Amino acid sequence: MVILDKYSSIFIANWKLNGNSSFLKDYYEKLKLNSNNCTIICSPSIYLKSLKGNNEYLFCGAQDVSSYKEGAYTGELSASMLKDNNIDFCLVGHSERRQYFAETNDNVNLKSSNLIEENIIPVICIGETLEQKENNLTEEILSTQIKNSIPNEATYQNTLIAYEPVWAIGTGLTPTLDEISQVHELIKNFDTKFKSFKVLYGGSVKSSNSKEINELSHVDGCLIGGASLKVDEFNTIIS
Ligand code: PGA
Secondary structure: OOOHHHOOEEEEEEOOOOOOHHHHHHHHHHOOOOOOEEEEEEOOHHHHHHOOOOOOOEEEEEOOOOOOOOOOOOOOOOHHHHHHOOOOEEEEOOHHHHHHOOOOHHHHHHHHHHHHHOOOEEEEEEOOOHHHHHOOOHHHHHHHHHHHHOOOOOOOOOOEEEEOOHHHOOOOOOOOHHHHHHHHHHHHOOOHHHOOOOEEEEOOOOOOOHHHHHOOOOOOEEEEOHHHHOHHHHHHHHO
């Protein structure tokens, strides 16, 4: 399992359903890693094998995993198959999976548990919608997501949490720095066990705001979607 404490910050590129072989080749030629940080590229699964991951600073992450371990489940990839292919991280419960693929907190919990069993670090995504934020439900929603989607065996060494307000994903909108700080503090204070967890922020992170977000005291890195597809932009973010 990757030793998270070795790194001052963690940056995850979530390519979503984007990229192809020539994009990948060009990206890796231009990618400039920063040896203080852990950089994780979550490409579509079919390209994970061709990523130059798993050196000391660069790792591969899947964007999802099956909740089943094996059997007649056409189209699925299990946690052990990811491990077999040297994948060290996996996003779980991203809001797009929750929204478009009906992923529930229970699914997220089971998937995370299977990943931990295989020594893969789940990146468990939580966050409120705009409507929930406007109704002052952020704390309640996050509490429920934390309680139900983070398995008991999760520790600060084998699990990452990503706070991604749904309304900030792909919209160019972000919470204020104070709001990000407050929510990260809330997550870390939810239970004594979460105090040492690394909590990443995601949602419209780009080169112009990544530094100030990442410098916040309770922020341990960023999860980047759209801006991670432009390698120069991503290089600036991780620099
Ligand atoms: P965004 O996406 O950076 O494009 O807002 C973040 C994510 O979906 O993880």
